[in-house]
Every structure is written in structure tokens, then in C-alpha cells.
Amino acid sequence: MAMGRADFRNPVSESRRAKWITIFVAGVFLALVLFIPLVAVFVEAFRLGWGAVLAAITQPDALAAIRLTLLVAAISVPLNMVFGVAAAWAIAKYEFKGKAFLTTLIDLPFSVSPVIAGLVYVLLFGTGSFLGPIFNSAGMQILFAVPGVVLATMFVTFPFVARELIPLMEDQGTGDEEAAISLGASGWQTFWRVTLPNIKWGLLYGVLLSNARAMGEFGAVSVVSGRLRGETVTMPLHIEILYNEYNFAAAFAVAALLALLALVTLVLKALLERVYGRDHAGAVRH
Numbered sequence: 001m002a003m004g005r006a007d008f009r010n011p012v013s014e015s016r017r018a019k020w021i022t023i024f025v026a027g028v029f030l031a032l033v034l035f036i037p038l039v040a041v042f043v044e045a046f047r048l049g050w051g052a053v054l055a056a057i058t059q060p061d062a063l064a065a066i067r068l069t070l071l072v073a074a075i076s077v078p079l080n081m082v083f084g085v086a087a088a089w090a091i092a093k094y095e096f097k098g099k100a101f102l103t104t105l106i107d108l109p110f111s112v113s114p115v116i117a118g119l120v121y122v123l124l125f126g127t128g129s130f131l132g133p134i135f136n137s138a139g140m141q142i143l144f145a146v147p148g149v150v151l152a153t154m155f156v157t158f159p160f161v162a163r164e165l166i167p168l169m170e171d172q173g174t175g176d177e178e179a180a181i182s183l184g185a186s187g188w189q190t191f192w193r194v195t196l197p198n199i200k201w202g203l204l205y206g207v208l209l210s211n212a213r214a215m216g217e218f219g220a221v222s223v224v225s226g227r228l229r230g231e232t233v234t235m236p237l238h239i240e241i242l243y244n245e246y247n248f249a250a251a252f253a254v255a256a257l258l259a260l261l262a263l264v265t266l267v268l269k270a271l272l273e274r275v276y277g278r279d280h281a282g283a284v285r286h
Contacts, residue, residue: 038259045256048249056253064230065238065254068146072234073214076154080210084161085203089195091162092169093177106162109155117155118223121148144226149234152220157210164206165199172198205272212265216258 045053056062090096091103109117125132125142135142142148176198180190196203218236225232233241235258242251 041252041259042256044248044252047252052249053253053256056250057257059250061229061233062238062250062254065233065235066257068149068231068233069215069235071146072150072153073211075150076157076214077207077211080154080158081161081203081207083158084163084165084206084210085199087162088165088169088199091166092172093174103166106159106166109157109159114152114156114217114219115223118152118220121151121155121220121224143224144228144232146232148224149221149232152224153214153217156217156220157213160210160213161203161206164202164209168199168202169195201272201275205269208265208269208272212262215261 057066087102087106091099122143123129125135125148127133127136132142140147142151176194177190180194181187185193216236217234218240221234222237222240225234225237227233227237227241229241235254239251239255239258242248242254
């Protein structure tokens, strides 16, 4: 007996009730975990008015923390961008022994606690280590100084660019590069005029994620910084110090500024996704 058209039901379709229950559960979860805490931060920050917020973020220690946070991000993100492009290029374009091991190493910061990463740098560059006295004798202090903060931040942020580019470059293959080289282009010309334009949106996306993590990193930086106010204290560390001193208004004011930077990153991320989707759709149509 033939099945009537009205009797047919898409096996992957869901009832209207199931759809709205799923949306409701997801919305409640996001509200409890993300939206309400974020709103609470801004409410507490502005509870005493704009004057209190401006006073908190213009304190000398707060300004030093903001400058250090931006400096560390400005150093670590470009270095991780170079590493990410090189690692993605090697993994996606070449076959070599140890390729799977290199891919696993790139994922290491995702599975290792940032605190452990900070302790590793203490073992490497501490007073009783092998490398520490060498750098100290050369007049270079790594731990409890800006270089240590940069190294710890680089460790926790270096997978983001590479992880965005590896699947993108594997999907694109090597056809465009081979065609450019066959037409007489050099290696650098191929990279700048073929590879880089093909990966530009993925690269910017990875840089944004890396920058957001660099500004918000706490665990690894907390171990290697020594928490020297005005010298090695970043914005997350400054917030914790203020909170532990029961200076809640100032702590929430600086936290609101850090959250605002994160929101700006999310807006840029959404814009990149929209532009990339439009460009990708246009490329598919043509």
C-alpha cells in the first residue's frame, strides 16, 4: 500500500514543542551562565556612578595594568600569528614524519592547566634552574618581569591561529600554489599573492581569538608575574588584587572595562563571520 503524502514525515524533523523546549533550555542556560553575570558586572561597576568608574580605571596601578595588558597582547599575538601561519602551512601543505605529533603539540595548551604552564616556566627560568642564572648574568630577568608574562601568555594563546588555519588550508589544498609556481612565481610571491588572500579571514578570526585570550589570561600570568604592582600586574590580576582588598567598586569597574574589550572582540568576530560568509557565497556563485 502506497504511503500518502500526508503520512510522510521527515525523519530528522522535530515537533514544534520539542523545538521550543530546546530553544528555551539553551536560552536559560546562556542567561544563567553568561548574560546575567555579565550584566551584574556592569551594574556593580556603575552602582556608584561614572565618577567612581573613571576614578578606578585612571588610578596609576590600573593604568599600569591596562598598559601591560595591551603591551603583552601586542607582543604575543603577532608572534603567535607568525607561528600559526608557519605551523598551518607545514601541516596542511607537506607530508613529513612527526606531522601527527606536531598537531598534538599544538593542542597541548588546551589540555594543560595554565597554572601548570606557569610552573613550567618557573622551573625553566627560576633561580635554581639551569637557564635562570644564564639570563640573569646577561642582565635579562625573565621571571617576575615582562618577558615572563609574555612567554606565559604566548603559551596559552599560540594554538588559536594555527587551529583556525589548519582545516582551512587543508580544505583549499595546494592547487593554487602549484599553479602560481608553474607560472614562474617565487615562494614569497606565491605566499603573499595566493596563500595569504585565501586565508585572510581565517587568519583574522584566529588573531581575534588569540587577542581575547591574551587580554584575559590569569592562571599562567599569575604564577610567573610575581604580582608586582605597576610592573607585572595585568588587568585580570589587578581585578583580583582589588577584590581581595575589599575594594569592590574599583574591582568591578576594571572588570567592566575588560568585559567591554571582550565584547568588542565578539562584535569584530561577528562582523568577520558575516563578511567571510558573504565573500564565500560570492565565490561559490562565480
